[in-house]
Amino acid sequence: MGRPTDVLALSTDSIADYIGMKRFFVTLEQSPEYFPFRLPVTDDFVVRHLSAVLRLKPSDQVIIVDDQREIAYLAQIEALGKKEAILSVLAPLAASPDPLPHTTLAASLIKEQRWDLLLQKVTELGVRTIQPLVSERCIIRLSSGDIAKKMERWGNVVRSAAEQSEGLFIPTILPPVTLPDFLSGLGDSSPAPLRLVLMERGPDRFSLKNAFNQAKAGQPLLMALGPEGGWTDGEQHLFLNANFLPVKLGQRILRTETAAMMAMAALVANQE
Numbered sequence: 001m002g003r004p005t006d007v008l009a010l011s012t013d014s015i016a017d018y019i020g021m022k023r024f025f026v027t028l029e030q031s032p033e034y035f036p037f038r039l040p041v042t043d044d045f046v047v048r049h050l051s052a053v054l055r056l057k058p059s060d061q062v063i064i065v066d067d068q069r070e071i072a073y074l075a076q077i078e079a080l081g082k083k084e085a086i087l088s089v090l091a092p093l094a095a096s097p098d099p100l101p102h103t104t105l106a107a108s109l110i111k112e113q114r115w116d117l118l119l120q121k122v123t124e125l126g127v128r129t130i131q132p133l134v135s136e137r138c139i140i141r142l143s144s145g146d147i148a149k150k151m152e153r154w155g156n157v158v159r160s161a162a163e164q165s166e167g168l169f170i171p172t173i174l175p176p177v178t179l180p181d182f183l184s185g186l187g188d189s190s191p192a193p194l195r196l197v198l199m200e201r202g203p204d205r206f207s208l209k210n211a212f213n214q215a216k217a218g219q220p221l222l223m224a225l226g227p228e229g230g231w232t233d234g235e236q237h238l239f240l241n242a243n244f245l246p247v248k249l250g251q252r253i254l255r256t257e258t259a260a261m262m263a264m265a266a267l268v269a270n271q272e
């Protein structure tokens with residue numbers, strides 16, 4: 001039957017001992033109580049990657065990650081077919097807690113190739129939630145029929161990026177909304193996030209470092225950034241009226257995807 005445990009601390013191995021080992025996200029209905037245990041995997045994304053892309057075989061070991069609980073496990077492939085993989089889950093792996101605050105990035109939609117790059121890089125840097133925005137100067141407009149297909153594709157982009165960067169969670173991508181709907185839907189969440197809006201111009205903007213230092217311990221973070229061409233004057237007023245702090249990213253005017261990467265990288269550096 002294996003050994004009973006429901007406490008990650010009982011693991012003697014660390015995920016750091018398996019750097020470079022291939023990892024995949026799986027859905028576990030509940031926390032396992034015994035190890036080893038047999039896990040059938042039917043997720044097309046995972047099975048196809050194991051068999052067709054990496055060409056792994058029975059006896060090969062991988063790391064599987066339950067992204068809902070953010071726990072990693074060492075597993076061994078028992079059988080691998082076109083539709084299903086059978087894994088033997090051997091033990092939980094200890095991992096350091098994520099040092100970043102829970103970060104939501106609200107970003108105006110940009111052209112597909114550059115949007116994919118934005119999704120990939122902010123995932124690598126530890127963003128938790130991505131809210132696509134339709135702002136006044138967006139050149140991208142999605143029909144209702146496009147949204148489901150786009151979100152499926154975006155989900156695959158962030159999933160692959162989370163696996164590649166050895167993360168323990170997959171960022172949540174929310175359906176696109178207009179800026180007024182986004183701001184009106186913020187409500188009074190608890191704990192309230194620190195609200196920052198990146199602005200290209202303006203005299204009273206905070207530096208990123210000073211803005212991050214406004215956050216209390218454990219406070220979530222919400223950052224908003226506009227399309228190329230920036231926010232309109234009316235949109236800037238909407239943000240300020242919603243208690244967003246205006247933030248600058250230096251003297252240069254950056255593309256949306258560059259600004260997103262820079263803001264997330266600065267947040268990571270600020271935690272060191």
